[in-house]
Each structure stands twice: as structure tokens, then as C-alpha cells.
Amino acid sequence: MRPPSPSIPEKEFVYEALKQSLRLDGRQPLELRSPRLTYGSELGYVECALGKTRVIANVDAKMVKPLPERPFEGLLTIHSEISPMASSEYELGRPSEEEITITRMLDKVLRRSDAIDKESLCILAGQRVWHLRLTLHFLSDAGNMLDCACLAGIVALKHFRRPEVEVIGDEVTVHSPSERAPVPLAIHHTPFCLTFAFFPDETTQPVLDPTLLEQRLSAGLMSVALNAQRELCVVQKMGGVPLVADGVLSVINIAVTKVKELDALVEDSLREDWKGRHVEVR
Amino acid sequence: MDIDLDGDEDFDSGGSKLTCPGEPLTSAQDYMRGHGTYVENEEVIASVAGTIERVNKLVTVRAVRTRYNAEVGDLVVGRITEVQPRRWKVDANSRQDAVLMLSSVNLPGGVQRRKLESDELQMRTFFEEGDLLVAEVQAFFGDGSMSLHTRSLRYGKLRNGQLVVVPPILVCRLKSHFITLPCGVDLILGLNGYIWVSKHVKQSDREGEEGFDAEAVYSNQNDAIDDFTRIAISHVTNIIRALATRFIPLSDTILLKAYEWIVEQGSDVKDLLQEDIGDALVAGITAIG
Amino acid sequence: MSSRIEILNEGGFRSDGRRQYELRDITIDMSQQGTADGSAIITHGLTQVLVSVFGPREAKMRSQTLYDRANINVEVSIASFSTGERRKRSRGDKRILEMAATIKSTFEPVVQTNLYPRSQIDIFVQVLQQDGGLLQACINATMLALASAGISLLDFVSAVTGGVHSTSPMLDLTALEENDIPHVTVAVMPRTGKVTLITMETRLHVDRFEEIFKLACEAGKVIHGEMRAAIRLRTGMLISAMQSVSQNAGEKEDEQMYEY
Numbered sequence: 151m152r153p154p155s156p157s158i159p160e161k162e163f164v165y166e167a168l169k170q171s172l173r174l175d176g177r178q179p180l181e182l183r184s185p186r187l188t189y190g191s192e193l194g195y196v197e198c199a200l201g202k203t204r205v206i207a208n209v210d211a212k213m214v215k216p217l218p219e220r221p222f223e224g225l226l227t228i229h230s231e232i233s234p235m236a237s238s239e240y241e242l243g244r245p246s247e248e249e250i251t252i253t254r255m256l257d258k259v260l261r262r263s264d265a266i267d268k269e270s271l272c273i274l275a276g277q278r279v280w281h282l283r284l285t286l287h288f289l290s291d292a293g294n295m296l297d298c299a300c301l302a303g304i305v306a307l308k309h310f311r312r313p314e315v316e317v318i319g320d321e322v323t324v325h326s327p328s329e330r331a332p333v334p335l336a337i338h339h340t341p342f343c344l345t346f347a348f349f350p351d352e353t354t355q356p357v358l359d360p361t362l363l364e365q366r367l368s369a370g371l372m373s374v375a376l377n378a379q380r381e382l383c384v385v386q387k388m389g390g391v392p393l394v395a396d397g398v399l400s401v402i403n404i405a406v407t408k409v410k411e412l413d414a415l416v417e418d419s420l421r422e423d424w425k426g427r428h429v430e431v432r
Numbered sequence: 433m434d435i436d437l438d439g440d441e442d443f444d445s446g447g448s449k450l451t452c453p454g455e456p457l458t459s460a461q462d463y464m465r466g467h468g469t470y471v472e473n474e475e476v477i478a479s480v481a482g483t484i485e486r487v488n489k490l491v492t493v494r495a496v497r498t499r500y501n502a503e504v505g506d507l508v509v510g511r512i513t514e515v516q517p518r519r520w521k522v523d524a525n526s527r528q529d530a531v532l533m534l535s536s537v538n539l540p541g542g543v544q545r546r547k548l549e550s551d552e553l554q555m556r557t558f559f560e561e562g563d564l565l566v567a568e569v570q571a572f573f574g575d576g577s578m579s580l581h582t583r584s585l586r587y588g589k590l591r592n593g594q595l596v597v598v599p600p601i602l603v604c605r606l607k608s609h610f611i612t613l614p615c616g617v618d619l620i621l622g623l624n625g626y627i628w629v630s631k632h633v634k635q636s637d638r639e640g641e642e643g644f645d646a647e648a649v650y651s652n653q654n655d656a657i658d659d660f661t662r663i664a665i666s667h668v669t670n671i672i673r674a675l676a677t678r679f680i681p682l683s684d685t686i687l688l689k690a691y692e693w694i695v696e697q698g699s700d701v702k703d704l705l706q707e708d709i710g711d712a713l714v715a716g717i718t719a720i721g
Numbered sequence: 722m723s724s725r726i727e728i729l730n731e732g733g734f735r736s737d738g739r740r741q742y743e744l745r746d747i748t749i750d751m752s753q754q755g756t757a758d759g760s761a762i763i764t765h766g767l768t769q770v771l772v773s774v775f776g777p778r779e780a781k782m783r784s785q786t787l788y789d790r791a792n793i794n795v796e797v798s799i800a801s802f803s804t805g806e807r808r809k810r811s812r813g814d815k816r817i818l819e820m821a822a823t824i825k826s827t828f829e830p831v832v833q834t835n836l837y838p839r840s841q842i843d844i845f846v847q848v849l850q851q852d853g854g855l856l857q858a859c860i861n862a863t864m865l866a867l868a869s870a871g872i873s874l875l876d877f878v879s880a881v882t883g884g885v886h887s888t889s890p891m892l893d894l895t896a897l898e899e900n901d902i903p904h905v906t907v908a909v910m911p912r913t914g915k916v917t918l919i920t921m922e923t924r925l926h927v928d929r930f931e932e933i934f935k936l937a938c939e940a941g942k943v944i945h946g947e948m949r950a951a952i953r954l955r956t957g958m959l960i961s962a963m964q965s966v967s968q969n970a971g972e973k974e975d976e977q978m979y980e981y
Binding site for chain 2: 753756758759776777778779788833837838839840868869870871872873874875876877910911912949952953955956957958959960962963965966
Binding site: 245247250251253254257258262263264339369370372376380381382383384385386387388389390391392393394395398399402403406 | 815816818819822823825826827828829830876905910913914915916917918919920921922923924925926927928930931934935938
């Protein structure tokens with residue numbers, strides 16, 4: 151069910167405020183709602199909140215037989231169905247256009263950007279590999295679920311540790327976490343996704359991390375996924391209001407600086423969490 | 433008028449100027465924008481591909497192929513798509529389905545008859561989904577969809593023939609769109625590009641004795657058609673098809689000429705669908721003129 | 722990823738003999754397909770896409786009608802014989818759905834939908850052959866089909882793919898090149914020089930991106946020239962066909978033509 155569109159005065163009010171670089175929640179146009187990361191007791195369980203948008207990401211691993219065409223690579227699958235829990239807009243079983251975009255973007259940002267070293271997930275070539283499953287639960291939608299989900303996903307992958315395995319000949323031994331310290335995943339780089347909203351009026355500045363209302367009133371979104379090393383992983387602007395070429399490049403440059411901040415923040419929070427954990431090795 | 437068209441003017445024919453979407457035509461201060469254009473930054477810009485036309489200060493661009501743009505008084509041929517309370521929805525090759533109100537049709541039992549509740553309940557006995565009809569554009573609704581009427585003896589359900597669909601632009605505006613060819617074939621050239629080709633019905637038969645034959649108007653039964661007429665109908669439809677694929681505008685004189693040419697050549701009905709015969713036909717009728 | 726085939730050799734040639742900035746052959750066929758209101762087949766090298774546009778017409782589902790503008794419906798299907806390896810993709814494939822959504826949102830701001838309230842414009846995209854630059858071909862073909870259907874458009878849209886091989890940018894990639902190097906698809910509006918669509922899916926440094934992005938914007942204008950010429954050729958042909966008869970067939974028709 152699509153919620154009714156905002157009324158004309160509501161619309162005008164938001165546009166007028168944005169024209170003066172004011173946002174309804176008091177942020178600067180290019181300010182991110184600061185992400186709150188809450189870790190669960192298990193490794194690889196993260197709840198990420200951007201304002202009222204909340205997504206839980208959970209990673210688990212099991213051993214499977216690798217795909218015949220890629221015997222040396224582990225698998226990473228992402229499960230992300232948006233349930234009506236997030237918002238009455240979403241229906242189970244019938245993916246909305248937004249849901250398709252989110253699913254595809256998650257796939258591109260987390261899987262196809264080669265963030266995880268898949269070859270390091272190989273245990274025994276052609277016989278046994280790790281299959282990582284990243285499950286995302288969308289708890290509530292207050293705008294920009296995509297960025298929130300990508301953040302939750304990548305943090306969960308960084309937080310997760312898999313049990314150590316030992317291979318002697320054809321024998322595979324899995325050591326339980328109480329025996330040997332579990333090992334973190336080999337991660338090549340850490341991509342973060344940032345979404346900008348553009349408005350019909352050309353003079354209005356683009357807005358980073360749009361809220362639900364801003365998103366609905368926007369005339370086009372552009373998502374940029376990149377890492378702190380200034381490498382773009384995904385740039386996606388699917389139609390919407392046309393932009394001048396320089397505008398696109400300036401948005402990307404903004405994203406470059408924002409990602410550096412975000413990267414530092416995530417690293418800090420992970421370090422903080424790790425300090426509080428006791429991993430016993432006997 | 434200084435309409436600037438840069439480069440490739442080779443395709444210009446007969447002095448008509450071509451344009452493409454997004455091409456600036458002229459200044460908006462000196463000219464008014466018409467259909468197929470819009471104004472941005474004080475410039476009139478084309479929004480469709482077609483020919484530029486100018487009437488005094490009004491600049492329009494007419495697209496070559498487009499859906500039918502109705503005008504009040506146009507004769508159209510349509511097909512019922514839906515029966516709704518007190519109205520029929522009619523597909524008339526337009527942007528939206530046209531509406532035929534129960535109050536805009538003649539019902540059996542006299543022209544002046546009042547519509548009763550019982551008529552509303554038996555609307556399907558007059559027109560059913562899939563029925564073809566000829567009607568006139570009566571008016572437009574606020575959203576641009578058109579309202580039709582069949583309140584004339586010449587309008588109503590179509591029988592005894594077949595439908596051909598051509599691009600609407602190919603149907604010229606004529607004095608009369610009811611054409612009778614000497615080969616015993618009646619043609620209704622709907623301005624929406626739907627053309628009805630049928631057996632000739634005598635004027636007196638159509639109107640009936642009392643001016644209105646109720647049974648005949650909404651009848652679903654075809655009359656007996658002899659083989660000669662059947663062949664003639666097929667001939668005419670294939671002529672229309674052949675002309676339409678070569679983008680030749682249809683009018684009574686051209687169709688007549690084409691039919692004469694075919695008879696002269698003595699070619700079979702199905703021959704017309706062959707590429708070379710169709711080309712020869714076009715060459716033939718353009719040469720006669 | 723390293724490939725066995727050299728993407729760009731020392732002489733500056735690509736695997737199919739093109740130079741870095743050379744586009745593949747473009748052929749455009751705008752002849753009518755069936756009962757479609759507008760249709761076009763575009764071929765970029767070995768990639769071929771057929772688009773048929775129906776409408777604006779009455780929406781099939783009443784729930785889809787919008788009271789103030791037309792609803793655009795895009796359906797993409799990829800022929801199972803379009804790739805070397807025969808493969809059937811279901812309609813629910815996320816990649817196909819995403820492509821349809823991309824085409825839809827690219828053309829929604831371009832089509833003057835407010836002129837066609839309560840109607841629906843159906844765009845059926847059929848991929849016949851694919852060899853890289855699929856989205857580019859789909860967008861270009863849709864543009865041509867919409868223009869031939871006489872639908873009001875605010876501007877032209879032309880799309881092109883670009884890629885970067887180590888540090889050298891290249892245009893209009895084949896499937897072979899797409900598999901190996903980062904690539905970007907950009908759709909531009911040539912009149913204003915604005916960009917409506919950008920997609921990139923592989924890792925690329927920001928500076929490299931800037932380079933290829935600017936190059937692609939330029940290349941879009943070249944493709945626009947080709948497409949514009951094709952539309953003009955087609956319109957010119959139809960109009961001269963219409964005039965050929967009316968001019969010869971006596972004054973009577975002539976008058977009527979002008980009136981119309």
C-alpha cells in the first residue's frame with residue numbers, strides 16, 4: 151500500500167526550507183545522521199541506526215561444497231527481504247521498486263565490490279568452503295534504508311569471526327571458539343554507501359542522507375559507494391532530475407570526505423566493542 | 433521566421449522543415465508555443481519529431497506518427513472495451529478510451545424515446561464488449577477523454593465487413609467519410625485511423641421505412657454477402673494495407689484510383705501483399721495524377 | 722582479474738581492432754514493428770535491442786492510472802539466445818527488474834507525462850543480442866521508439882558506456898572488456914549537457930572516474946548525432962511518401978492536406 155503523498159503546503163514548506171539550506175531535523179544539508187552501532191553478544195550481529203531508521207545485520211557461516219566453476223572461492227549470500235515491519239509500504243512476496251534497488255545495491259556494494267576475500271574462505275579446494283550468509287532485517291524505515299543497510303552489512307562482516315579450521319591431509323578439524331580464537335574475515339576494503347537526494351528546484355543544494363519525507367519529495371537520488379582509499383565501488387543515479395556534469399563530480403568529492411569520517415567512526419566503534427569482549431583461549 | 437536548423441537539411445522535402453525532440457526552434461518572446469513544443473529559457477523547443485508549422489505567431493510541431501488527437505465533430509470507428517453503468521468504454525485509438533453515454537445513443541422505438549431504467553439493465557443488448565461502431569466525437573471531458581454519440585441514422589453498430597487499422601495521420605479530412613466505391617463496397621474512414629470496409633447497403637435500406645429500423649441498428653447478424661462482394665472487400669482492405677505501409681494518405685479519389693489500377697492489372701487479392709506489387713501500385717497511382 | 726586477451730595492446734588497439742575512443746558501428750532501424758505505436762531496433766556492434774512503445778493508451782489496470790499524468794510501464798525481456806551460452810532468465814530476475822526500473826526512471830522526467838493524464842505508456846524492451854553496453858543500447862532504443870511514437874519529450878537522451886583499462890579510458894565496451902575492467906554507463910541530455918543516469922559497479926579510483934565520466938559525456942553527444950540523423954531520415958521519408966501522392970493527385974487533395 152502506498153502512503154498518500156505529502157500535501158502541497160507540506161511540500162512547499164520543505165522545499166522553501168531546503169532552499170535556505172535548512173532541514174526539518176536541524177541538520178546541515180551535507181550532514182549524516184550519526185550512525186549508532188549496537189553489537190550483539192554474538193560476533194557478527196550488529197544493529198545499525200541512522201536516526202529512526204534501523205537495520206539489523208547478522209552473519210553466520212557454514213561449510214558447504216563450493217560451486218564447481220569456482221572451486222577455490224567461498225560464498226557470500228545476502229538475504230534482504232523488506233517486511234511490512236519496516237513500513238506499511240512494503241509487502242511480503244511482492245518486491246517494490248525500492249526494494250529491488252536496495253537488494254541490488256547491497257549486492258553490488260558488499261558482494262561484487264570484492265570487499266571480502268573469497269579465496270580466503272576456501273578450506274579444501276573443490277571440497278569445502280565457507281558459506282557466509284548475511285541476513286538483514288529492516289526494523290523501521292525513516293528514510294535512507296539503503297545506506298543504513300549497507301553500513302550494517304559491512305560492519306557485521308567486519309565484526310564477524312569464523313571458527314578456526316585445521317586441515318591435515320583430507321581431514322578438516324573445526325576448532326570451537328572456546329578452543330582457539332576465531333579468526334576475522336579477510337577484508338580487502340571497506341565500502342560505505344552514501345545517498346544524496348536532489349530536488350526539482352535546481353538552486354537547492356543536494357541533501358545527504360535524506361529522511362523519509364525528503365526522500366519522498368526528492369526528484370532523484372544518487373547513491374555513491376566508496377571506501378576510505380578514494381576508490382569508488384558503485385555510483386548509481388537512476389534517472390531522476392538531470393544534473394550538470396560538474397554537479398555529479400562535486401557530489402562525489404563530498405562523498406570522499408564523508409566516507410573518511412565514517413570509516414574512522416566505524417573503526418573506533420569496532421575497536422571499542424572488541425575491547426569489551428573476552429575471548430578465552432585455553 | 434528564422435527557424436534555425438543546423439546541418440542535415442538533405443531530408444527536407446517539399447519545403448517542410450523537420451525537427452527532433454529537444455531542438456530549439458525560435459525565441460519565445462516573438463512566437464507562441466503550440467502543440468509539440470514547450471518553452472524553456474525564453475526559447476521555444478520542439479518536443480516531438482516532425483514538421484514545423486507556423487500560423488502567424490503560433491509555432492507547432494506536428495508529429496508524423498502519433499495517437500489520434502480528437503476534435504469535436506470527427507467521425508471515428510471504435511470498439512467497445514467495457515460496459516459500465518450508463519456508459520460504454522470505446523477504444524478509438526486515442527490516448528484514453530472514449531466514452532459513449534447511454535444517453536447519446538438512439539434506442540429502438542424512436543429517436544425521441546426516453547431512457548428507462550430497464551434500458552440501463554440491458555445495455556449489452558445494444559452494444560457488447562468487442563462490438564464495432566461508428567460514431568461522432570461529441571465533446572471532451574475535463575481530463576481530455578472524449579465523449580461520442582451515435583445519434584444519427586448513419587452511426588451505430590457495424591456489420592458486413594472488416595476493420596483495417598492505419599496510422600491516423602493517413603486519413604485525410606474529407607467532405608464525407610462514408611465512401612461508396614463502385615465495386616459495391618462501402619468504406620467508413622474513421623479519422624482515428626480505424627477503417628471499416630463493408631458490403632454496400634442502399635441508402636433507403638439503411639434508413640428503413642419509418643426512418644429508423646430498430647432491429648437492424650443493433651443486429652448482430654451479417655447479411656448475405658455474395659462472393660464478388662467478398663472479394664471486392666478483401667481487395668479494398670489489401671489496397672488500404674498496402675498504401676498504409678508505404679505511408680500514402682488515404683482519400684476517396686486515391687482509393688478509387690488504386691482500385692481501378694488493380695482491376696486494370698487484373699491481379700489477385702493476395703498479390704497485393706507482395707512487396708513489388710504494392711510498390712507498383714503506389715507508383716501507378718502517383719503517376720496517374 | 723587478469724585476462725588472457727589483451728584489452729589494449731601496445732599499438733593502442735583493442736581486442737576487436739578499435740582505438741581507445743572509437744565507438745562500435747551503430748545501425749538504427751525505425752521501421753514499424755507490428756501494431757506498436759513506435760518501435761526501433763538499435764545495434765551497437767554485436768549488441769542488438771528492439772523496443773516497442775505502445776501508447777499513450779488506456780491503462781490495463783485501473784489502479785495504475787494517475788489522475789494528473791501518464792504512467793510509464795517498462796518491461797524488459799532478454800532473449801535466451803542473446804548470449805553465447807543459452808540461458809533462460811526468469812521475468813522475476815532482479816537484474817532485469819533493476820534494468821526496467823532504471824529505464825523507467827530515466828524516461829519519467831523526460832517524457833512530458835503531464836500531457837497524457839490517466840493514460841499509460843508501455844515500453845517493451847527485447848534484448849536480441851548482447852555483447853556489452855546493454856543498458857546503453859536499451860536506453861538509446863527506448864529513446865528512438867518514444868520519438869517515433871510521437872510522444873512529447875523534453876529532451877533527447879543518449880547513453881554510452883565507458884571503461885578504464887589501468888589508466889587509459891576507453892569507450893563503448895564489448896562484453897569481453899566489460900568483464901575485465903571497471904565500466905561506467907552514462908546517459909546525457911545533449912541540449913543541456915546534463916546527466917540523467919550514471920551507473921558504475923566495479924572499483925575505480927575517483928580521479929579515473931572523473932576522466933571517464935567527462936569522456937562519456939562527450940561521446941553521448943556523438944551518439945546523439947547518429948540518433949538524430951536516424952529520426953530525421955525516418956520522418957523525412959514518411960513525410961515525402963505522404964506528399965508524393967497528394968502533390969501529384971490533383972489540387973483537391975493538396976488543399977485537404979493543408980487544411981489538416
